[in-house]
Amino acid sequence: MDNSIKPQKRDFVRPQHINDYPVGPQFEAGFLAETNAGWRTFRPVVDHDKCVYCLRCYIVCPDGTIFKDNDKINVDLDYCKGCGVCAHECPKDAISMVKEEL
Amino acid sequence: MSNTEPLAIKRVTPKNITDKELFYGHKACAGCGGSLAVRLALKVLGERTFSAFPAGCMAAVGFIYPQMAFKNNSIITTFPGVASMAAGIAAGAKALGLEDYKTVAFAGDGGTADIGFQALSGMIDRNDDVMYICYDNEAYMNTGIQKSGLTPYGTKTTTTPAGTNLPGSVTHKKNLFEIIAAHDIAYAATASIGYPQDFINKVNKAKHIKGTTFIHVYASCPTGWGTPTHTAVEIAKEAVDCGLFYLAEYEDGEFKLNKNPKEFASADEYLKKQGRFRHLTDEDIKLVTDQRDKKWERMRKQWL
Secondary structure, three states: OOOOOOOOEOOOOOOOOHHHOOOOOOOOOOOEOOOOHHHOOEEEEEOOOOOOOOOHHHHHOOOOOEEEOOOOEEEOOOOOOOOOHHHHHOOOOOEEEEEOOO | OOOOOOOOOOOOOOOOOOOOOOEOOOOOOOOOHHHHHHHHHHHHHOOOEEEEEOOOHHHHHHOOOOOOOEOOEEEEOOOOOHHHHHHHHHHHHHHOOOOOOEEEEEEEHHHHHHOOHHHHHHHHHHOOOOEEEEEEOOOEOOOOOEOOOOOOOOOOOOOOOEOOOOEOOOOOOOOHHHHHHOOOOOEEEEEEOOOHHHHHHHHHHHHOOOOOEEEEEEOOOHHHHOOOHHHHHHHHHHHHHOOOOOOEEEEOOEEEEOOOOOOOOOHHHHHHOOHHHOOOOHHHHHHHHHHHHHHHHHHHHHHO
């Protein structure tokens, strides 16, 4: 995945001194300290034979985890919450929700 | 008052929209309609956007220290002051001589129609160069589902519980779009996340208009509405199809109805799917549909 497209998880170093804290409540733009993968009970799986690349799932994903990967749909499972909107909206039923195994 | 130029705007589609995600890794509930609206709007507006968020869901899910889910320049404002803050950002950017940027304010229905209303009204009056997007999930969802001015009749919320005496909220939804249009704003529109292409087009259109623009986008909330997460986009589409929400534009002093269905889909079906309306009796539903028909009759008479 191209790193410039979306923020990636980075390690957060705890501030040691008061001067290390940012001014104001906001932190550096696009800084992600953790993933959202643990929220999920179902995981979207794309069937590339059925997929016609209409990009409906890409445009309706509330988290923006579906991305274009060399003219194919791919899902960033680190941040997918498993809401199932993509599978429900897919006109070709090319996405299925598979239960996560623990 | 409109500053609209004859536009040859390049249409934004899923194929040519930027691959960059500017609202990513946030902690919104799964299937959040509001975050979809913010994500799509920011994708159209691009990285050189200043966005302001009042205390509300998007501020709560995006700015969790040390996380910062926004890739563009974003700030949390006071609840009543998102429009004033955005107006200040626009003035500051102009004073600095910045070029190729857009200022946008995102607020929920409470932050727009109730608490933030006077600041918004003042901003439109001054015609500051700000795009204001109201994502309407029909209650104060962030604080635990309280009734707002945009909560429709019969909605069960924590401040308007449904019981034997009352069917939930007894007031009707404020006619926000027409209130904003009555300011003689340069451009105002309603949209729904159920019709994402239409929403993208409207954001893209507003992006190229100098002056205050307003977009009221209907955004579902699975947590507050009691719907399954996977139907988040479908339910926002059904609201438009059954006539309880409408897609319209106001430009150059003229209203335009974007979607004028010959026949409405069943409102009964739309309402009964949601936990917040499940208690409604047939009389309540008749009241809702009568109100809808009256509104549409007026809109068709005046706007077409």
